[in-house]
C-alpha cells in the first residue's frame with residue numbers, strides 16, 4: 243500500500259513535539275553532529291586515507307542525494323566542485339526562499355524543526371571547511387525568520403555554534419538573512435547578489451558558478467533547506483541506509499507539496515520513486531482523490547514552472563533495477579513514479595516537488611494566464627527576451643481571458659516562448675517559457691476554440 247515515509251518530517255507533526263532545543267535533543271538531536279566532529283582520519287575502500295571532512299563529503303556523494311530545490315543536481319558532486327585551493331573563505335548558503343508557486347515544504351521544516359536544519363548545516367559547513375553560513379529566507383516568512391533566530395540563539399548558547407563547537411576547535415556561525423519577497427531571489431546567483439545587499443540580478447554562468455565565484459566572489463555552496471536536512475540523516479545512519487530509501491539514482495525521501503483540486507491537499511513525505519503520481523493524487527493516504535463528480539484535466543508535477551501534463555497522456559520510460567538491468571515500459575500519466583528521472587523522461591520535471599492538480603472545472607487559458615502574469619511580474623528585466631517576452635505572453639493571455647482572443651494567438655504564444663528559452667542569463671527564461679509551451683501545445687484545441695469563438699462573436703458585433 244502506498245504510504246508516507248517520514249525521515250525529515252519524522253518528528254515535525256508528532257503530538258507534543260516543539261521546535262525548541264530541549265525537545266530536539268530529547269529526540270536524538272545533535273547526535274549526528276557529535277558523531278561528525280569526533281570522526282578521525284579514515285581509509286575509504288580503494289582510496290587513500292581521508293580527513294573526516296573528506297569522508298563526510300564522500301558519504302554525501304555515495305548516498306546519491308540530489309538537490310530538492312529544483313534542478314535535482316547531485317549534492318555530493320556540487321560540493322566536489324568547490325574551489326578549495328583559492329585560499330579564499332568558503333561560504334554555505336541555505337536557500338529558504340521557497341518561492342516556486344505550489345511549494346510549501348521547506349517552511350514546514352523551518353517552523354516545526356529548525357534545529358534539524360541547523361544541525362545539518364553545521365555538519366555540511368564542517369565538511370566543506372566553512373566558517374560562516376547564511377540562511378536566506380524569503381521576506382514574507384516573518385515568523386519563520388523569528389523561529390530560526392531563536393533556534394540559532396539556543397544553538398549558540400549550547401555550543402552547537404560558535405568559536406569552538408563542542409570543544410572540537412571548529413568554528414562556525416550562521417546568520418539569517420531576510421529577502422524582500424521576489425521570486426528571482428530564489429535563483430542562486432540572484433540570491434547571492436541580494437545577500438550582498440544588491441538588487442537580485444542573476445549572474446551569468448560561466449564565469450559565476452557559485453562553487454568557484456559566489457558570495458563576495460568566494461567559493462560558495464547554495465543548497466535547498468530539504469537537501470541540507472538530508473545530510474544529517476546520511477551522517478547519522480550512513481550513506482548506504484539513505485541510498486536504500488527510494489529507487490536507484492533517485493534516493494532518499496522527498497516532501498511533496500500537493501495542492502489544487504484534491505480532497506486532501508497538503509505535504510507528504512515519500513520515498514523517491516516508490517509512489518506514483520496517481521497514488522499521490524488518488525490514494526487515501528495522500529490526496530484522497532478529486533472532489534465528487536469531477537474528472538482529472540491536468541497536472542503540473544514540479545511547481546508552476548514545470549511542464550504541464552494532460553490527463554490520459556502516455557509515456558515510454560526507461561529505468562534500471564537494483565542490479566543495473568535496463569527496464570523499458572509504457573506508462574500512463576498516473577503510473578509515472580514520482581522521481582527525478584521518470585518525470586524528466588516524461589518531458590517535465592519534479593522541480594521543487596510541488597504537484598498542482600486541475601480538474602475539469604479548470605479553465606485552462608485562465609490557469610495559464612494566471613501563471614504567465616506571475617512570471618511577467620517577477621522577471622528581473624536584465625534579458626530582453628525574458629523581460630519583453632514574459633510581458634507579451636501575459637498580455638496576450640490576459641486579452642484572451644477577457645473575450646479578445648485571436649486565431650493566431652496559440653502560435654503567437656508558442657513563438658514568443660520558443661524565443662525565450664535558452665536565450666537568457668538564468669533559468670527563469672525556461673521557467674516562464676515552459677508553462678506556455680506545454681499548456682498551449684497540449685491544450686491547443688481549447689486555446690484555438692476560445693479564440694475562434696471570440697472572433698466569431700466580435701464579427702457578429704461589428705455586423706449588428
Ligand SMILES: Cc1cc2nc3c(=O)[nH]c(=O)nc-3n(C[C@H](O)[C@H](O)[C@H](O)COP(=O)(O)O)c2cc1C
Pocket residue numbers: 308309310311312313314315317320337338339340341342425426427428429430431464465466467469470668669670673
Ligand atoms: C527562477 C528560479 C527560482 C528558484 N527558486 C528557488 C527557491 O525558492 N528555493 C530553492 O531552493 N531553489 C530555488 N531555485 C534553484 C536554485 O537556483 C538552486 O539551484 C538551488 O537552491 C540549489 O539547491 P539544491 O541543489 O539543494 O537543490 C530557483 C531557480 C530559479 C531559476
Ligand code: SF4
Pocket residue numbers: 426443444620621622623624625626628629666667668669670671
Ligand atoms: S532570465 Fe529573466 S529573470 Fe533571469 S536574468 Fe534574465 S531577465 Fe532576469
